[in-house]
Amino acid sequence: MTDPASGQIDHVLDETRLFPPPAEFTAKAVISSEEQYQELYNRARDDRDGFWKEQALEHLHWFKPFDQVCQFEAPHAEWFVGGETNASYNCVDRNIDLGRGDKPAIIWEGEPGDTRTLTYNELRTEVCKCAEALLELGVEKGDVVSIYMPMTPELAIAMLACARIGAIHSVIFAGFSAESIADRNQDASAKLIITSDGLYRRGKVLPLKKTVDEALEKSPSIQTCLVLRRVGNDVPMTEGRDVWWHDVVDKQPGELPAVPLDSETTLFILYTSGSTGKPKGIRHTTAGYNLWANRTFQWVFDHRDDDVYWCTADCGWITGHSYIVYGPMSAGATCLMFEGAPNYPAENRFWELVEKYKVTIMYTAPTAIRAFIKWGDEHVDKHDLSSLRLLGSVGEGINPEAWMWYHEKIGGEKCPIVDTWWQTETGGIMMSPLPGITATKPGSCTKPLPGVIPVILDETGHSVDAEHGGMLCIDPPWPGMLRGVWGDEERFVETYWATVKGKYLTGDNARCDADGYYWIMGRIDDVINVSGHRLSTIEVESALVSHEAVAEAAVVGRPDDIKGQAIAAFVTIKDREPTEELRQELRMHVRKQIGALAQPDEIRFAAGVPKTRSGKIMRRLLRDIAAGRESAGDTSTLEDFSVLASLRAED
Ligand code: 6R9
Secondary structure, three states: OOOHHHOOEOOOOOOOOOEOOOHHHHHHOOOOOHHHHHHHHHHHHHOHHHHHHHHHHHHOOOOEOOOEEEEEEOOEEEEEEOOEEOHHHHHHHHHHHOOOOOOEEEEEEOOOOOEEEEEHHHHHHHHHHHHHHHHHOOOOOOOEEEEEOOOOHHHHHHHHHHHHHOOEEEEOOOOOOHHHHHHHHHHHOOOEEEEEOOEEEOOEEEOHHHHHHHHHOOOOOOOEEEEEOOOOOOOOOOOOOEEEHHHHOOOOOOOOOOOOEEOOOEEEEEEEOOOOOOOEEEEEEHHHHHHHHHHHHHHHHOOOOOOEEEEOOOOOOHHHHHHHHHHHHHOOOEEEEEOOOOOOOOOOHHHHHHHHHOOOEEEEOHHHHHHHHHHOOHHHHOOOOOOOOEEEEOOOOOOHHHHHHHHHHHOOOOOOEEEOEOOHHHOOOOEOOOOOOOOEOOOOOEOEOOOOOEEEEOOOOOEOOOOOEEEEEEOOOOOOOOOEEOOOHHHHHHHHOOOOOOOEEEEEEEEEOOOOOEEEEEEHHHOEEEOOEEEOHHHHHHHHHOOOOEEEEEEEEEEEOOOEEEEEEEEEEOOOOOOHHHHHHHHHHHHHHOOHHHOOOEEEEOOOOOEEOOOOEOHHHHHHHHOOOOOOOOOOOEOOHHHHHHHHHOO
16 A cells, blocks of 8 residues: 555556557658657757757747747747747738648638638738737737637737737636626736627527627726627627727738837737636746647647638637647648537537548547547447548546547547647647657557656655656646746746756656556546555546446545545436446446555446536535535636536535
8 A cells, every 4th residue: 555645656557558559650751650659859959959949940030039048947938039929920920931732721610611711921911910900909018918719810819919029818618607708808908808799508509799789887997899790790889998899800901010029928828727716817928838739749749731610619718729720820831710509400510521621630638539439429420530630639638448448439540649748727639649750559548759757756755666646747848838826926837847846847747667658647636545546637538438328527635534534426327227237337347457445335326427627527525515515616617517516416
């Protein structure tokens, strides 16, 4: 038994399947041999400045070259000191300079099925017009612009327009409440907000402008509200404050050159929820972030000029920032952008899109994959998915059985899967397979990318023993790392840098296996301590999900007088009745897979589990429910309150 005081986590679930990359994939891959990876990795570690200097000069446009590659005084990093670049230039103009002006940058499909394609030339004109309009409306370099919009091309255009003039965007996911918008506007002292009249969601119109109007009653810093007409519903416009996009943007000449900006100019802030307290505005800057998004995109997605790349995230999350806008566009990719939901008008919508646009690379989240499994294979079987060559996953750990389904049903057993681990704070992907070389293991994010040095420590700051889990930290700096928490230096230091001196604390637990592969074990707060054994929630969940009747599982600890904590599992089932017999069967199944130690003491059948709006299971709320407590802390990111209500009713 592990000494409970050591802070190590027991690893209990063994996954031994191994999937080498297909030879045809390797033959054409950007990184095609282990030696090539080793060389990049070692160079980034041993000659950090030389490596990143080369990368920056080759992959970004510089109005003025930098004098120094990196200046780091923990926890503050500056990259490409003294240089001047512009992320909007890198994502738009640079592609035109390189001869990609007529290449589609965005292929867009709206929820009702309307479509639009914008080439890089067309994108440039639209971005310039929007930037010109922002200037006309009084936005200046350094001002914060809130963006609360549906997934239309204008959302990406608005982000790039801010970047063009050195304004800081703060994108707020269009599912958030008026209260959450007001909090973010206030915290950032935003000057202008961009929104739309409404938003299509599963055939209904959500009144975005109305929500913004409510938020603006509590957002004294906002002077102007720029409104895109998307759905054509009636919206009241406040004289002197509200202006239509088509009135101020469309009339502009569309020629504004990108402003040269210092490398460390703030590019954006993006709010991310803490488990308690108000959301933190994570701050990223221009050059380092843009380069990190660009390099990681190229390495991980093996991007080639003829790819049709689809990231299903919303631009309201970091995944949309880095892997819809700044990474792929600075690499000249053709990006599919989709406004709607995966199950509207029917559960085959995603697969219909893959077939229609001949998508070659698809990047989505485990929560979506588990939903597809639950909805049934018939929705997938109807479509020709043979254009796909690479699949990605992000946002949560992917349970091995969901991984296998993705591999077999979607990838036709021929597409490598890149399980990418990273965070809003890291700016871009930190650990992931490289699809041409990494033999994958279902459930492992495999190895660090060049420039990333992970360390796993116990609570006393010492390295954990092999095969045990502990706190995942990163040796700083890397170009894409967060530069701060907006307006709250103390929280920045306290949250990320105070626990282990000199290391960035990710807040996740992980283990590294004998092959040097990393396995994320969930958030530090989610560990369950059963009779002195510290277990990771994901391992128990994955054991449950490997049972054919289980679609999704969320596991938490609840107080227990004898064992310290008992294991409570919330389980969503498919094709079976929720009987006592099934409950027993599931307990035995976990016992067989992992051992008696991890057998759930309690299994509750649930129609759904509470998730954040970005699809992550909120175990914190489930812990409260399992313990019979009222939940404390921030619930503003909860997606569907009715799920919570129905779980409470189960008590
Ligand atoms: C990109 C993004 C970050 C947290 C992170 C971790 C979880 C993300 C994961 C993963 C296991 C993966 N997470 N990717 N866990 N495997 N491949 O999701 O950013 O919204 O800031 O969340 O998400 O717990 O710490 P963000």
